Amino acid sequence: MAKLVIDNVDLFYHRVQALRGLTLEVNEGEIVALLGNNGAGKTSTLSMLSGLYRPKSGTVTWGDRDLTTMQPWDIVEAKLLHVPEGRRIFSTMTVHENLQLGGYLVDDQKLVDERIERAYELMPRLRERRNQEGGTLSGGEQQMAAIGRALVGGPKLLLLDEPSMGLAPLIVKQVMEIIKEVQAQGTTVLLVEQNARAALRIADRGYVIESGTVTMEGAASDLRTNSKVIDAYLGA
Amino acid sequence: MTQLIWNGLFVGSFYALVAIGYSMVYGIIKLLNFAHGDVYMLGSFTGFLLLGSVSGLLGTWSLPVLLLVLLLSMLFTGTIGVIIEKVAYRPLRSSPRLAVLITAVGMSFVLEYGIRQIFGPSPRVFPVRLAGDPIFFLDARITLPQIVLMVIAAALMYFLQRYVMKSREGRAMRSIALDTQASLLMGVNVNKVISRTFFIGSALAGAAGVMAGAYYGSIDFLMGFIIGLKAFTAAVIGGIGNLYGAMLGGLVLGLLESFGTNWLGGQWRDVFAFACLIAFLSFKPTGLLGERVSERM
Numbered sequence: 001m002a003k004l005v006i007d008n009v010d011l012f013y014h015r016v017q018a019l020r021g022l023t024l025e026v027n028e029g030e031i032v033a034l035l036g037n038n039g040a041g042k043t044s045t046l047s048m049l050s051g052l053y054r055p056k057s058g059t060v061t062w063g064d065r066d067l068t069t070m071q072p073w074d075i076v077e078a079k080l081l082h083v084p085e086g087r088r089i090f091s092t093m094t095v096h097e098n099l100q101l102g103g104y105l106v107d108d109q110k111l112v113d114e115r116i117e118r119a120y121e122l123m124p125r126l127r128e129r130r131n132q133e134g135g136t137l138s139g140g141e142q143q144m145a146a147i148g149r150a151l152v153g154g155p156k157l158l159l160l161d162e163p164s165m166g167l168a169p170l171i172v173k174q175v176m177e178i179i180k181e182v183q184a185q186g187t188t189v190l191l192v193e194q195n196a197r198a199a200l201r202i203a204d205r206g207y208v209i210e211s212g213t214v215t216m217e218g219a220a221s222d223l224r225t226n227s228k229v230i231d232a233y234l235g236a
Numbered sequence: 237m238t239q240l241i242w243n244g245l246f247v248g249s250f251y252a253l254v255a256i257g258y259s260m261v262y263g264i265i266k267l268l269n270f271a272h273g274d275v276y277m278l279g280s281f282t283g284f285l286l287l288g289s290v291s292g293l294l295g296t297w298s299l300p301v302l303l304l305v306l307l308l309s310m311l312f313t314g315t316i317g318v319i320i321e322k323v324a325y326r327p328l329r330s331s332p333r334l335a336v337l338i339t340a341v342g343m344s345f346v347l348e349y350g351i352r353q354i355f356g357p358s359p360r361v362f363p364v365r366l367a368g369d370p371i372f373f374l375d376a377r378i379t380l381p382q383i384v385l386m387v388i389a390a391a392l393m394y395f396l397q398r399y400v401m402k403s404r405e406g407r408a409m410r411s412i413a414l415d416t417q418a419s420l421l422m423g424v425n426v427n428k429v430i431s432r433t434f435f436i437g438s439a440l441a442g443a444a445g446v447m448a449g450a451y452y453g454s455i456d457f458l459m460g461f462i463i464g465l466k467a468f469t470a471a472v473i474g475g476i477g478n479l480y481g482a483m484l485g486g487l488v489l490g491l492l493e494s495f496g497t498n499w500l501g502g503q504w505r506d507v508f509a510f511a512c513l514i515a516f517l518s519f520k521p522t523g524l525l526g527e528r529v530s531e532r533m
Contacts, residue, residue, distance in 0.1 A: 050421055076423030088418035090411050101411055104404060105423040153423065 002063035003027055004049075004157060004190070009058030011044055011212070018044035019055070019212040026157070031179065031189040033203035033220065035196045035233055041212035042192040043085055046159045049190075050082040051075045062157065077105050081155040085162050085192075087146040091135030095126055095145050098134050102152030112152060119148035122178060140171035147178060157188045164195040176202050196233035200224045208233070238376040240494045246382055248490020249389040253444035254467035255474070255482040256396065257317075257437025263413040263477035264433050266333065270340040271320060273464015274347035275313050275438045279445025280362075280455040281351055282309040287363040287450075299384065302364065302450060306388070309446045310439035317438025318431045326427070344464070351457040359456040362449045385447045392440060393483055399436075400479055409433055413477060441467075462506065469513040475526025484524060 004026040011019035019041045026032045036042050047053050048060065051072040060067040065078060081102075090098050099119060103112035120127040123144040129137060134145060143163050150158060160179065164172040172195065180202045183189050193199035200206055200220045208216040208229065216229065223229050254276050261269045286305045324343050328336045370377045400406035408429050411419040420426060448463075449455045466489065474485025489509060496508035516523065 052417065052420065071425075072420040073423045073425045076421070082421045084418060084421055088415055088421075090414045090418065092414060093407070093410060097407055100404070101407055101419075101422045101424075104408055149422070 002156060002188075004062045004188075005060070006045070006049075007059045007061075009048070009055045009060060011041075011048055011053060011055045013044075013053075017212060019048070021213055022058070022209065024207050024214060024217070026188060026190050028188050029183070029186070030204045031183050031191055031202055033196070033199040033206035033223075034190060034192045034209065035194070035199060035206055035223075035229075036209040037194065040209045042209065043161055044212070045209075046082055046084075046161050046190070046192060049075075049080065049159060073105065076153060079154055079156040080159070081150040081153045081157075082159040083146045083150045083161060083163065085165070087139075087142040089134035089137070089142045089145050089149075092133055094131050094133055095137070096130045098145055098149050099126070099152050102149035104153075106152070106154065111154075115152045115154060116148075119151050122151075122181060123148055139166050140168070140175065143167065143171075143175055144178065147175075147182070151182065151187075155187050157190065158182060159190050159192070161192045162194060163191070164193060164198050172198050194233075196223075196229065238374040240498055241491065242373075242376040242378060242382075244491035244494030245487055246386060246490070247493065248470075248487035249386055250444050250448055250486070251463070251466050251470045251489050252483045252486025253389055253392065253440045254463055255470035255486045256393070256479065257441045258464075258467050259471040259474070259476050259478060259482035259485075260409070260433050260437050262471065263479075264409060265325070265329070265430060267325060267336050267340065268468065269325075269437075270337070270464065271324075271343035271347055272437070272441055273460035273462075273467060274344050275317055275320075275460070276441040276445040276448070276463055276467075277351065277455070277457065277460030278316060278347060279309050279313045279442030280449040280459065281355065281360075281445075282312050282442065283446035283449050284360055284362055284455060303388075306443055306446050310442045313442025313445070314435040314439035317434040317441075320438075321431060321434040326430075344461075348457050348460070355457065357457065359454045362453050362455060364450055381451065385451060388443070388447065392443060396436065396440070397479065405429070405432065466509060469509055469516075471523075472513060472521075473516050473523055475523030478523070478525045481523055481525035488524070 006022055006024050009019050009022045010017065022041065022045065034042050034045065044053065048055055049067060051067065051070050055068055062080060067075060090101065099116045100112065103115060106112050125141055126144055126148055129141060134142065137145060147163065163175050163179065167175065176198050179189060179191065191199050191203060200223055203220040206218065206220050206223045207214050216223065216226070254272065258269060258272050261267055283305055286308055290301060320343055324339050325336055328339060370379050400409060408419065408424045411422065411424060412426055412429055416426060470485035470489040471482050472485070473488050474481025489512065492512050493505055493509050497505045500508060
């Protein structure tokens with residue numbers, strides 16, 4: 001069982017501390033929501049998991065792998081994929097090329113084509129737009145393309161950074177359903193969100209982080225009814 | 237008129253080959269590699285040495301031998317390009333742009349005066365000189381070697397275009413140019429792809445160097461300086477960072493020069509070329525095909 005364990009991690013950008021003793025776990029097969037406001041350390045957590053930044057102290061393990069010593073491309077090779085904040089679609093490349101890039105490390109071209117086909121089945125809008133440049137898509141379509149691109153890498157663990165950002169409520173719902181479906185097909189998901197309501201609807205468990213440290217954790221159903229969470233993140 | 241166009245396209249295809257390397261490297265790491273013209277010079281000298289060592293086999297000129305020498309020289313200059321990136325530019329990747337730019341200028345001097353140490357300051361005569369009886373086509377005087385060199389240049393550019401636009405590695409190159417961090421998240425080993433880009437760009441410059449040596453007959457250690465600046469001009473005209481732009485820019489610059497010299501006289505050639513550079517930088521800094529406004533160095 002490949003369990004993700006972040007234990008007592010400190011992370012700095014130059015002199016600014018982004019994570020302070022962060023500790024959390026993601027079990028295989030779960031959707032775990034990571035909630036918090038701007039600057040709480042959500043994106044830093046994901047960037048660290050992808051090998052873009054190294055923690056100053058603490059351990060990060062996934063199964064028997066030590067993620068703090070691996071290069072970003074080795075982490076992708078191990079099937080941990082990251083859908084970054086703001087989608088980061090390659091704007092002058094077509095949707096299809098974007099999806100192909102998701103399979104950059106997959107040597108079997110037939111497998112890549114199969115996975116692209118599955119992504120198109122999951123998100124038919126992408127098939128309609130396959131020859132369009134990524135930059136011409138709507139926000140929701142770009143989010144789907146970004147998720148589809150990561151799926152072509154065949155993720156065992158998928159990190160999603162604010163997939164609902166800037167999307168209309170109806171589209172947010174669609175995206176959340178896609179994420180649920182991805183989990184149903186056997187991928188573990190760590191979902192970073194400011195939209196706590198949408199995230200807790202599909203998550204199994206959740207963490208709330210503030211200033212780089214976990215302040216609350218529990219089953220998603222408990223967090224949804226927790227008065228502090230309601231006041232701080234779910235609004236009226 | 238047809239003669240001017242032909243001359244322009246011929247010289248332009250050399251500019252295009254060198255400009256491609258300039259532009260690809262700029263596209264991917266936003267570095268103006270001022271040592272690039274000197275890699276072209278290095279190509280000439282490699283061709284010079286190789287041709288010299290097999291000259292016993294040569295008659296007046298033999299195409300297979302020239303092609304083999306071309307290929308070996310490309311491998312050599314490509315490897316040198318990779319080494320240059322590794323030794324001089326990679327350690328400075330997160331340094332301010334200006335530091336890398338100055339390093340590139342320094343690298344240019346290293347190559348120029350390194351070659352001067354080995355081969356001396358005076359021009360060398362290339363062991364083969366591609367000459368041939370002219371063919372007249374629509375009043376233009378065209379020689380067979382010119383056609384052969386143009387075909388080689390076009391073939392190289394065709395294969396490059398296929399590679400960049402259709403292959404997995406080509407996609408990775410384009411993705412880094414667009415968004416390096418997102419490429420990392422796709423599992424692209426950025427260091428490898430940058431090395432590969434330097435290899436290809438330097439190999440093409442080396443090819444142009446060998447062909448120029450074989451065509452003009454005389455080479456020297458500073459020959460890369462002007463062509464480097466011309467290639468930069470071509471890259472800017474086409475839209476720096478854009479592959480098709482580099483090819484188009486090379487041909488356009490060749491044509492501009494050809495017509496410019498015809499009106500102003502041969503001594504104005506470089507003045508005219510660089511006046512075009514200044515005009516483009518002032519009025520259309522994104523070039524003919526560039527979309528994004530390029531950052532100023």
